[in-house]
Amino acid sequence: MRPTVHDIAASAGVSLATVDRVLNGRPGVRAATRARVDAAIATLGYVRDVAAANLAKGRLYPLTFILPDNDNSFMRGLAAEVEDAARRSPAERTVIRIERVPAFDVQALVSALDRVREQKPAGVAFVAVEAPEIVAAVRRLAGAGIPVVTLVSDLPGSDRAHYAGVDNIAAGRTAAGLLGRFVGPAPASLAVLAGSMLVRDHRERLDGFSGVIGAEFPWLTILPVMEGQDNSARSEALVADMLARHPGIAGLYSLGAGNRGLIAALTARGGGAPIRVVAHELTPHVRAALVSGLFDAVLNQDAGHEVRSAIRVLKAKADGVAPIEAQERIRIDIFLKDNLPA
Amino acid sequence: MRPTVHDIAASAGVSLATVDRVLNGRPGVRAATRARVDAAIATLGYVRDVAAANLAKGRLYPLTFILPDNDNSFMRGLAAEVEDAARRSPAERTVIRIERVPAFDVQALVSALDRVREQKPAGVAFVAVEAPEIVAAVRRLAGAGIPVVTLVSDLPGSDRAHYAGVDNIAAGRTAAGLLGRFVGPAPASLAVLAGSMLVRDHRERLDGFSGVIGAEFPWLTILPVMEGQDNSARSEALVADMLARHPGIAGLYSLGAGNRGLIAALTARGGGAPIRVVAHELTPHVRAALVSGLFDAVLNQDAGHEVRSAIRVLKAKADGVAPIEAQERIRIDIFLKDNLPA
DNA sequence: CTGTTAGCGCATTCAC
DNA sequence: GTGAATGCGCTAACAG
Numbered sequence: 001m002r003p004t005v006h007d008i009a010a011s012a013g014v015s016l017a018t019v020d021r022v023l024n025g026r027p028g029v030r031a032a033t034r035a036r037v038d039a040a041i042a043t044l045g046y047v048r049d050v051a052a053a054n055l056a057k058g059r060l061y062p063l064t065f066i067l068p069d070n071d072n073s074f075m076r077g078l079a080a081e082v083e084d085a086a087r088r089s090p091a092e093r094t095v096i097r098i099e100r101v102p103a104f105d106v107q108a109l110v111s112a113l114d115r116v117r118e119q120k121p122a123g124v125a126f127v128a129v130e131a132p133e134i135v136a137a138v139r140r141l142a143g144a145g146i147p148v149v150t151l152v153s154d155l156p157g158s159d160r161a162h163y164a165g166v167d168n169i170a171a172g173r174t175a176a177g178l179l180g181r182f183v184g185p186a187p188a189s190l191a192v193l194a195g196s197m198l199v200r201d202h203r204e205r206l207d208g209f210s211g212v213i214g215a216e217f218p219w220l221t222i223l224p225v226m227e228g229q230d231n232s233a234r235s236e237a238l239v240a241d242m243l244a245r246h247p248g249i250a251g252l253y254s255l256g257a258g259n260r261g262l263i264a265a266l267t268a269r270g271g272g273a274p275i276r277v278v279a280h281e282l283t284p285h286v287r288a289a290l291v292s293g294l295f296d297a298v299l300n301q302d303a304g305h306e307v308r309s310a311i312r313v314l315k316a317k318a319d320g321v322a323p324i325e326a327q328e329r330i331r332i333d334i335f336l337k338d339n340l341p342a
Numbered sequence: 343m344r345p346t347v348h349d350i351a352a353s354a355g356v357s358l359a360t361v362d363r364v365l366n367g368r369p370g371v372r373a374a375t376r377a378r379v380d381a382a383i384a385t386l387g388y389v390r391d392v393a394a395a396n397l398a399k400g401r402l403y404p405l406t407f408i409l410p411d412n413d414n415s416f417m418r419g420l421a422a423e424v425e426d427a428a429r430r431s432p433a434e435r436t437v438i439r440i441e442r443v444p445a446f447d448v449q450a451l452v453s454a455l456d457r458v459r460e461q462k463p464a465g466v467a468f469v470a471v472e473a474p475e476i477v478a479a480v481r482r483l484a485g486a487g488i489p490v491v492t493l494v495s496d497l498p499g500s501d502r503a504h505y506a507g508v509d510n511i512a513a514g515r516t517a518a519g520l521l522g523r524f525v526g527p528a529p530a531s532l533a534v535l536a537g538s539m540l541v542r543d544h545r546e547r548l549d550g551f552s553g554v555i556g557a558e559f560p561w562l563t564i565l566p567v568m569e570g571q572d573n574s575a576r577s578e579a580l581v582a583d584m585l586a587r588h589p590g591i592a593g594l595y596s597l598g599a600g601n602r603g604l605i606a607a608l609t610a611r612g613g614g615a616p617i618r619v620v621a622h623e624l625t626p627h628v629r630a631a632l633v634s635g636l637f638d639a640v641l642n643q644d645a646g647h648e649v650r651s652a653i654r655v656l657k658a659k660a661d662g663v664a665p666i667e668a669q670e671r672i673r674i675d676i677f678l679k680d681n682l683p684a
Numbered sequence: 685c686t687g688t689t690a691g692c693g694c695a696t697t698c699a700c
Numbered sequence: 701g702t703g704a705a706t707g708c709g710c711t712a713a714c715a716g
Contacts, residue, residue: 002432004693015703020695028701047432051393052693055708088666090344090389173680181618181638182523212680276523296523304668324430326646329683334676338515338554341671346709357687362711370685394709397692688715693708700703 003044012040023048050319054093061315062095064116065151065307066126068103072230072257073283074303075103078127078152081307094311097121104199106131113137123147123314125164125307128155130200147317149310152301153201161317164310166301166332168201172208172255174332175278178297179251180217182276188250189221191242195230195256205255205280223249228258236261243269254279263289282335290337300333345386354382365390392661396435403657404437406458407493407649408468410445414572414599415625416645417445420469420494423649436653439463446541448473455479465489465656467506467649470497472542489659491652494643495543503659506652508643508674510543514550514597516674517620520639521593522559524618530592531563533584537572537598547597547622565591570600578603585611596621605631624677632679642675 009019014037021029022037029037040046053059065082068075079098086096099116101108109126110133116124117140124141128134128150135158141148142159154163179190190213194202206225213220223246228235235258243249243265252275254262259279263286266275279286282300289295309328316323335341351361356379363371364379371379382388395401407424410417421440428438441458443450451468452475458466459482466483470476470492477500483490484501496505521532532555536544548567555562565588570577577600585591585607594617596604601621608617621628624642631637651670658665677683 002693005695006693016694017696017703018701021702024695030701033701049397049693050433051435052397052708053695055391055394055397055692055710056694056696058695058708091392093393167681170681174678177678177680184526208680308669327650331673331675331683332681333673336516336519338519338550339509339512339674341673344709347711348709358710359687359689359712360685363686366711372685375685391709394692395711397694397708398710398712400692400711686716688713690711690713692711695706695708697706698704700701 002049003046004049005046008037008040008044008046011044012036060093060095061123061318062097062119062121063123063125063311063314064097064099064119064121065310066099066101066109066112066116066124068127069100070103073285074257074281077283078303078307081304084304085307085311092311092315094315096311104129106133109134110137113141117141117144117146120144121146122318123149125149125151125310125314127151128153128158128160128200130155134158147314149313151306151310152303153199162310162313162323162328164306164313164328164330166330168204169208171280171299171332172205172210173212174208174334175205175253175255175297175299176209176212176217178334179253179276179278180213180220182278182296183220183250185219186250187219187221189223189246189248191223191239191246191249191252192225193235193239193252193254193256193258193262194225194227195258196227197225202256209253209255220251228256228261230257232258232261232264234258234261236265239265240268247272249275251276251278253277257281259283259289260285263294266294282333282340287340290335290340293337296336298335300335301330302333306330344391345388346391347388350379350382350386350388353386354378402435402437403465403660404439404461404463405465405467405653405656406439406441406461406463407652408441408443408451408454408458408466410469411442412445415627416599416623419625420645420649423646426646427649427653434653434657436657438653446471448475451476452479455483459483459486459488462486463488464660465491467491467493467652467656469493470495470500470502470542472497476500489656491655493648493652494645495541504652504655504665504670506648506655506670506672508672510546511550513622513641513674514547514552515554516550516676517547517595517597517639517641518551518554518559520676521595521618521620522555522562524620524638525562525592527561528592529561529563531565531588531590533565533581533588533591533594534567535577535581535594535596535598535600535604536567536569537600538569539567544598551595551597562593570598570603572599574600574603574606576600576603578607581607582610589614591617593618593620595619599623601625601631602627605636608636624675624682629682632677632682635679638678640677642677643672644675648672 005019009016101112138158147161149162150160152165226238277295278297280299313323347361443454480500489503491504492502494507568580619637620639622641655665
């Protein structure tokens with residue numbers, strides 16, 4: 001049987017209350033007494049029963065998720081996962097609030113972060129936009145003792161406690177490793193379709209991609225990056241134009257959203273030498289393109305994992321305990337048509 | 343505030359004990375009374391606090407893992423993950439026992455399963471070997487009300503409650519999708535190194551691989567499968583011989599263990615046309631081969647995920663609740679040198 | 685068939 | 701500074 005507070009109280013010759021004071025580092029215990037209790041804890045190998053402690057405290061974890069009101073498939077899926085988690089809240093003693101902010105709007109995000117801070121939640125998760133004002137807002141939260149987790153897009157150099165998202169440089173490198181092998185050993189050119197070079201994920205993916213192509217596939221040329229603003233119509237026009245002007249394109253890396261437009265342009269093109277395509281995020285349209293053979297591979301981040309991980313980490317931080325590191329690393333999932341999930 | 347058993351007792355005009363009987367489906371309650379309680383539960387939107395229930399029950403989950411005493415890297419890693427989980431036991435109310443059995447020994451596994459059944463654990467996880475005797479032993483466990491989870495290798499057609507492992511047919515298909523694209527559009531031959539066609543994982547991987555090569559890369563020929571018995575020396579000899587006799591080999595799929603021998607044979611070969619290699623399980627040797635460029639891609643199953651998933655599922659089954667499906671699907675991780683985990 | 689009561693392991697009043 | 705008593709939400713004897 002595991003030792004309980006009663007056992008250590010008896011063993012140290014003190015009362016439950018004193019044990020509790022020592023356990024929770026509260027004042028009002030003489031150093032000598034504290035030492036006796038600590039000794040008992042150590043020799044008995046006591047470990048506190050967190051569930052019982054939470055029950056006694058009636059502890060809840062109010063967590064706030066700040067999500068952009070973007071309406072692309074990925075963000076909708078992310079929001080759905082948060083709502084799912086909210087549905088499981090009772091069992092996990094969490095109380096999840098969702099705040100919506102306009103996408104890519106630094107001021108709106110700053111005021112959301114400040115507003116949320118007033119609610120004094122046990123933790124905050126948000127999709128970061130990179131700006132000094134945001135770094136400062138996160139610092140204010142951390143200063144108020146509220147742990148912050150960045151979701152999907154990180155904010156390096158800030159006081160965020162954790163990043164629940166993929167390594168985007170590795171993602172770009174991986175895309176290059178795949179595409180470089182797919183197009184073969186003959187000189188050819190590669191097109192890149194991004195959303196915007198202003199967001200960190202996209203920049204990192206491009207950096208990783210360019211680095212590996214340059215170093216390991218030097219016979220391949222990367223054409224000037226198309227910035228489709230994650231918008232389908234714009235992406236379609238850009239890609240159609242690019243395909244018309246560069247018949248030697250053997251591969252294409254789509255590192256942002258707006259894949260509907262890309263698919264349309266590729267479909268319209270019809271014949272010609274095959275173009276190998278690697279894209280991001282397994283949305284329904286992308287999935288269809290994979291199945292039809294239009295896309296060759298898709299790199300995906302599992303929004304459900306990211307959300308559940310963010311919650312686990314925030315709870316752990318709120319309790320002052322360490323999360324299981326290996327469990328919280330978000331993988332880059334690679335899908336071919338052959339390993340699509342049911 | 344969430345409604346408690348007291349609230350529904352008051353609302354239904356009965357005592358706590360009756361509420362508890364209804365909640366836990368125990369006998370000794372008149373249908374009419376039961377209905378009143380159910381109604382109260384529904385209208386108040388009661389959800390039971392599992393933590394409190396477990397505390398009251400003093401419930402522990404004795405779980406037994408039966409692992410083969412194989413000493414390849416993967417199985418050692420798996421065992422280490424189980425031991426890690428055992429270390430976290432107190433916090434999760436689990437009591438984890440590990441039983442070792444000789445690898446691939448049906449009789450030993452059967453008697454282990456029967457022996458474990460006598461201990462009446464709350465659940466059993468084991469690496470299946472396919473045999474009717476094993477199916478029968480699992481049936482006996484299920485008959486005794488003990489949920490069984492197969493780990494790494496499944497036992498279809500048995501009463502196992504869940505399979506914590508990857509879809510090996512999909513893995514083989516994925517390997518084919520990668521290798522087929524890697525070797526390019528010219529006729530060539532592919533070599534396959536397996537452990538043994540007697541184990542289900544390996545058969546399934548080969549089936550998936552052959553299917554996709556035949557259907558989508560018909561210009562590629564699969565050479566007769568080499569069976570290295572997951573043994574390095576034997577694998578090395580087989581591969582060296584194969585390479586010497588078939589200079590047209592453009593790709594190799596290693597679907598079992600024994601990769602040390604494969605690496606030795608490939609290294610000894612030296613020059614010649616490049617051979618693209620896809621292998622399984624990210625062990626230290628395989629990782630090094632990936633980094634050096636000898637291997638192109640590795641399919642991996644995360645043993646830590648599998649163990650944690652098995653535990654979650656067994657606890658859920660023991661409680662008679664449904665696990666989060668999406669969380670329990672074990673993915674096929676694909677690694678290139680570009681996305682190796684730290 | 686139903687109700688009363690005493691805990692599970694811990695935190696928190698309030699006295700001493 | 702320290703201790704005794706009470707309750708968190710639920711289960712499990714034991715009475716009736």
